[in-house]
Amino acid sequence: MYATLETLQLMTDAEDIAKMIITSELAAEYRRTHKELQQDLVAQEVISRFVKMKDKYEExxxxxxxxxxxxxxxxxMSEVKRELQLNDKISAFRKAEDDIQLLLDEISWxxxxxxxxxxxxxxxxxxxxTSGGCGGCSTGGTCGCRTK
Known part of the structure; x- marks a missing residue:
């Protein structure tokens, strides 16, 4: 690919968007909740038990x-999963994770x-x-997901 002025401008714009995302409140909240989750020993113990139980459950x-x-x-498995969902640090992190994912999805769209x-x-x-296009099923709308 040859570097043209248009290509360089697109790359610069993409870097600017990335910087805006990184410095956004959503990204800061994501990093804060991730750090708190990593430092919470109770949450880490619940996650560890969930991972072990998940392996046993899959077997x-x-x-x-x-x-x-x-x-x-x-x-x-149900008990550990419920404990995982009720942990404040884990649920705060999951919400922050969902929020940043929604932002990235909206930007991509x-x-x-x-x-x-x-x-x-x-x-x-x-x-x-449902926002005017196919939801990514790769069939071009033949599956019926296209709302137009």
């Missing part, structure tokens, strides 16, 4: 209800739409699937 799921520990493992309305932007947010 049990391979055999389904025929595994001897199926019911007990499902019950334990806005840039894509400014180029062409037919550009697909992968996103897990249903807003982008």
């Amino acid at each position: 049990v799921q391979r055999f389904g209800k025929y595994h001897p520990d199926y019911k007990e493992t499902r019950k334990q 806005t840039i894509a739409q400014s180029v062409s309305p037919s550009i697909k932007v992968p996103s897990s947010n249903p807003f982008f699937a």
Whole structure:
């Protein structure tokens, strides 16, 4: 690819957008909650138990209800998952993570739409699937996700 003035301007603009994102309140909140999460020993212990239980749960799921520990493992997994969801530090981090992801999705969608309305932007947010284009299913709207 040859460097043209237009290409260099696009790269400069992209760097400016990245700097704005990095210095945004959402990014600062994300970094703050991440740091607090890393320093909270209770939250780290819950995360550790969840990871161990997730591995055990996946092993049990391979055999389904025929595994001897199926019911007990499902019950334990639900308990650990609930504990994970109720932890204040973890839920604050997850909210900050969702907020920054939404910002990045919105920026990606806005840039894509400014180029062409037919550009697909992968996103897990249903807003982008119903905002005038395909939600990223890669079928060009033949799946029925296109709202037009």
